[in-house]
Amino acid sequence: MGITNKSNAHLDGHRERLRERFLRAGADGLADHELLELWLFGVIKRQDTKVLARNLITQFGGINEVLQAPLHDLLRVDGVGQVAAIHLKSIHAIQVRGSQSEIMNKPVLGSWSSVLSYLKLNLGGAKREEFRVLFLDKKLRLIVDEKMGEGTVDHAPVYPREIARRALELSASSVILAHNHPSGDPTPSSADIAMTREIINALSPLKVTVIDHIIVGSQDTRSLKAFGLI
Known part of the structure; x- marks a missing residue:
C-alpha cells in the first residue's frame, strides 16, 4: 500500500x-x-x-x-x-470542422491557403488513398465536400460519371478535386493525370469547371494546375 x-x-x-x-x-x-x-x-x-x-x-x-x-x-x-x-x-x-468553417460561405479562391490547410487536415494522415470532391456554387463557395472514392495504399477507385451526376444534383458550377498519397510523396502520377483528364471530360459537357486537383502528401501538397496539367 x-x-x-x-x-x-x-x-x-x-x-x-x-x-x-x-x-x-x-x-x-x-x-x-x-x-x-x-x-x-x-x-x-x-x-x-x-x-x-x-x-x-x-x-x-x-x-x-x-x-x-x-x-x-x-x-x-x-x-x-x-x-x-x-x-x-x-x-x-x-x-x-474548424478548418472547414474557414472556407464556408466565402469564395474559395480568396482563401486558397485555408482550402489547402483543410485538405491537409482531412487527408494528410490517411493510410489509404481517399478521393474527395469539393463542389462549389456559381460564386465559388463550398456547397459540400464529399468522399467519392476510397481504396488501398496506392489506389482509390474514382468514377467520373458519378462525380458528374453528383455535380448535377448539387447544381455545382465548379469542383476542386483532392486525394492523398499515403506514401507521403504528393508528386502527381501518370494515373493521377489520366484520371483528372477523364473527370474534366465528364464534367465539360455540363459546363462544370475543374478548378484544380490537389494531391496531399504527409507534409505538403501539389497542384496539378500549377504543373500546367489543368
Missing part, C-alpha cells in the same frame, strides 16, 4: 509540474510529447502517460499523425483504450 501511495504522489507531482509549465509558458513551452501527455491527463486518470505519449509520437511520426491515425491503429497501441482513442479522434474531427 505504501508503494502505491508513493507512486501516486510522484504521478500527481509530475502532472502538476507539467500543468504549471503550461500555465507559465503556454503551448510553446512544451514539446509535442508533453503537450500530448497533458491532454492525456484528462482521459487516463491513474496511469503514467509520459511513456504513452512518447510511444504514440514515435509510432505514428508526429503529433498530427497521432490525431489523424485511424481509430483501429490507435487501439493497437499498448495503453490506449477505446475512450482515449475516441477522444483523440474527436480532436481531429474538431480540427477538420
Whole structure:
C-alpha cells in the first residue's frame, strides 16, 4: 500500500509540474510529447502517460499523425483504450470542422491557403488513398465536400460519371478535386493525370469547371494546375 501511495504522489507531482509549465509558458513551452501527455491527463486518470505519449509520437511520426491515425491503429497501441482513442479522434474531427468553417460561405479562391490547410487536415494522415470532391456554387463557395472514392495504399477507385451526376444534383458550377498519397510523396502520377483528364471530360459537357486537383502528401501538397496539367 505504501508503494502505491508513493507512486501516486510522484504521478500527481509530475502532472502538476507539467500543468504549471503550461500555465507559465503556454503551448510553446512544451514539446509535442508533453503537450500530448497533458491532454492525456484528462482521459487516463491513474496511469503514467509520459511513456504513452512518447510511444504514440514515435509510432505514428508526429503529433498530427497521432490525431489523424485511424481509430483501429490507435487501439493497437499498448495503453490506449477505446475512450482515449475516441477522444483523440474527436480532436481531429474538431480540427477538420474548424478548418472547414474557414472556407464556408466565402469564395474559395480568396482563401486558397485555408482550402489547402483543410485538405491537409482531412487527408494528410490517411493510410489509404481517399478521393474527395469539393463542389462549389456559381460564386465559388463550398456547397459540400464529399468522399467519392476510397481504396488501398496506392489506389482509390474514382468514377467520373458519378462525380458528374453528383455535380448535377448539387447544381455545382465548379469542383476542386483532392486525394492523398499515403506514401507521403504528393508528386502527381501518370494515373493521377489520366484520371483528372477523364473527370474534366465528364464534367465539360455540363459546363462544370475543374478548378484544380490537389494531391496531399504527409507534409505538403501539389497542384496539378500549377504543373500546367489543368
